[in-house]
Amino acid sequence: MKAATLMVQGTTSDAGKSLLVTALCRWLARQGVQVAPFKPQNMALNSAVTEDGGEIGRAQAVQAQACRLAPHTDMNPVLLKPNTDVGAQVIVHGRAVGNMDAQDYHAYKRRARAAVLQSYARLAAQYEAVVVEGAGSPAEINLRAGDIANMGFAEAVDCPVILIADIERGGVFAHLVGTLALLSESERARVAGFVINRFRGDIALLQPGLDWLERETGKPVLGVLPYLAGLHLEAEDALPPSPFGAGDGGVGKIRVIVPALPRISNHTDFDPLRLHPQVDLRFVGPGETLPPADLIILPGSKSVRADLAWLRAQGWEAAIARHLRYGGKLIGLCGGYQMLGEAIHDPHGIEGEPGSSAGLGYLAMQTVLAPEKQLRNVCGRLVLNGAEVRGYEIHAGVSRGPALARPALMLDHGPDGAIGDDGQVLGTYLHGLFESSAACAALLAWSGLREVLPPDYQALREQAIDRLADCVAEHLDTRRLAGLLGLAGKESRAWA
Template sequence: MSNKKSDIKQKTLMVQGTTSDAGKSTLVTALCRWLVRQDYSVAPFKPQNMALNSAVTAEGGEIGRAQAVQAKACHLAPHIDMNPVLLKPNSDSGAQVIIHGKAIANMEARFYHDYKTTAMQAVLVSHQRLSEQYDLVIVEGAGSPAEINLRDRDIANMGFAEAVDCPVILIADIDRGGVFAHLVGTLALLSASEKARVKGFVINRFRGDIGLLQSGLDWLEQETGIPVLGVLPYLHGLHLEAEDAINSAQPLSNHKQLNVIIPVLPRISNHTDFDPLRLHPQVNLQFIGPDQIIPPADVIILPGSKHVRADLDWLKKQGWQDTINTHLRYGGKVIGICGGFQMLGQLI
């Protein structure tokens, strides 16, 4: 094993996606676990994460939920160096900025753009520490590297890859449709040096006859000169905690006994807290979005919020106050979590 480890020429590998939710978190998690099984010491890393769902490390610092899951895949305890910059939106144009696990300020987007050069230093310090401790660091990008309006001072995708001089795997979700356009279009928007970093493609969530896909794979490799490293199947029932997007899919069951509804607040926080209910075979859990009809339920849960007063005003405008009063009058139950619990009080 010592010879195999001595052959490592590049300690860092980055996974970037053509879109959000392309499968970056899943692929990084899988690579981490596989490499650990090959007896490498591995650490996950995400330079910058924007999400309202966070995990807390043993030291009390906040990092993205995906990095906590990836740490588990590596048989490691989550650490603040695995996600040195975490942005938790608290308005349409601003976010709470968390550096090395600690909230430092609330910043508007324009001000944070200027702050990125400082944030990059925190990113590079954390990456260096992990590189010194582990054989390999598997990095997850954010969103897409082709967001040309965000390329200046980028710390989340190619800006980081260029800074640490690491190779990149580009993953795309075929289940969304347009996978070849996603991959070729992303490449077209990269600079020459960034394109050279892309060493392979991975196509995610494929279902059907792989033989019918082969001609497309052949064309893609011929067109770009970049190999397709793998095609990942659509995994029904796969559950990894979401970073931001609400997953409303539930296991099929004919024996659901408890109906639970949750309003999707504009600034909902830590909605993955409800995953155990969503995945329970006897619970019918529904997230109710803006302007949707509010169905009858046994339990209403008010979730956490990054802006309690604004989300309480939104609830009232959406008719939830009258719905909750009627629900209670007929014996229904209401639970509040974190900011949702504050909303149930007399004053905020």
């Protein structure tokens, strides 16, 4: 029997698609519904490793958690990871198939569409319900031909669509009505209702607008989600709002600086630090000076050599050297780890033009980028204090050199990373390094923080997902939602 399918599309990017899909997934899972998330095509530099050893968008991994499932490559069959302003690495069913510019990918879309429908068919056969997330907006006229991300997919599998809009942006009614106006007749008919996101204030003042919207379009408003202060949900791609200079500099906090590289990847690595009550974390953007800090962390990058050249052009190489002379600590994660070595070689042009770049020279090692990407979930221990770590590896580079004789981690498959001879520099390929409370505490203590508190990041993530599901139950028309999924007859008080 084919699974009931419901798709969430947005009037704009960041309208709340990922948030609503996550919320619906947990709400359905609470009712005992076997549900899976699905995003046909995703463009993001935040990714995760799946149980079947592939790579998908980070948001779909969070949605899998909301369903109480392990992430699988079928949940995001096509992932585009931008490596230039006009090109991206194309990942299909969890594996990179090559770098393409927009024209190349347009020609490839027929094969991508086949991969999308294959993955959807497998999920639909396995689960009772599938909640689908669109990408960007369905009203992007220039991308309509061969669309597999929004209405093109919904038409292919014949599923209803919820349209969500963000009232914080202003013009919410124009966004909704304008989006409908740009759809074809069959696509407009497929829109089953609206959700308005991030509302603050007295709902009574909004009600006349909601009534007008329903009269004008003939479609129901399924609910208004409130603005949720302090909600943390891992970002699909963009850096957190107002990331530059956002640290509060609280007394007794340790100061952590992260250079916001142009192709920064997996910046969700820093979410446990952003949420830590004893950490003042700042992303430093272009044109800024690296401020005094206790710890600098070089993040992952989709284009390591290009981002290293950009870092140097900002004058930050000298600032990092000065930071270390004054006793500061330096961590490199994945691409940032590769930057810490003596050289990075890309003989096959994996991330751009073939060639080599001098590294920052803090670790005696060299990295060669290879065509085959390393993808695996790993666990092990931090060498500093033996704290348990769990995370994942996503990298194309192979690093070798004397520095690796002093590893930073001992993982189940062997040693990983390196600690510099002076004890001030640490590098690792492990993403998720700070998600383990004990490992996070050990690294903050190494960086100079006294009496470290060990907040439970995993518990914070679960609380956020449950908070979203509570909002669905309280603020959306759950009977209508259940009806759209063909579940209205299922015994459950939650439909009321």
